[in-house]
Amino acid sequence: MKNKFAEQLSLALGRDKTLTQQQIADRTHVSPGQLSRLKSGSRSTDPQIRKSLANVINDFWLSYSGARENFGVLSFxxxxxxxxxxxxxxxxxxxxxxxxxxxxxxx
The missing domain is CATH 1.20.5 (Single alpha-helices involved in coiled-coils or other helix-helix interfaces)
Incomplete structure (x- = not known):
């Protein structure tokens, strides 16, 4: 089941053509398989991984989604x-x- 962070991660990875998924996985210290499971929503994330992914990919919406999931910010x-x-x-x-x-x- 996809959560909001997984949806935003999928979109961010689709938009970001500067880094490969392998490079992103290496820079965030997760395995490519784990990154794939995070993207599909089959694995939940901890705040540190969400923050690390948002920083490496440098995507505003991914950062917002990670913060909302992390800090309970409600979206209108x-x-x-x-x-x-x-x-x-x-x-x-x-x-x-x-x-x-x-x-x-x-x-």
Whole structure:
């Protein structure tokens, strides 16, 4: 079963074309097989491995996912009500910005 960190690790490894999985495994002191199991989500990770992988791969989303899993930071994406509130607030802000720009042009 894939967890959020495993999903982000899979995406990060797909985006990062500078290092091979063998090089990443060597730099994080895990075996290539363990890295593959972490990527598939069949093995859980400890905070040190998550931090090490995020630093070696240098991926923001992987760091965020590792921190969220590690420190319990809640994501507004998991709550539909909060997600809707954030989206509507963003749309309202953009609408107000366009209205201000229109008024400035008139003056």
């Amino acid at each position: 994406q998991n709550d539909r009500q909060l997600q809707g509130d954030m989206f509507s607030a963003l749309m309202k802000q953009k609408k107000e910005q366009r209205e201000r720009e229109r008024i400035e042009v008139e003056f």
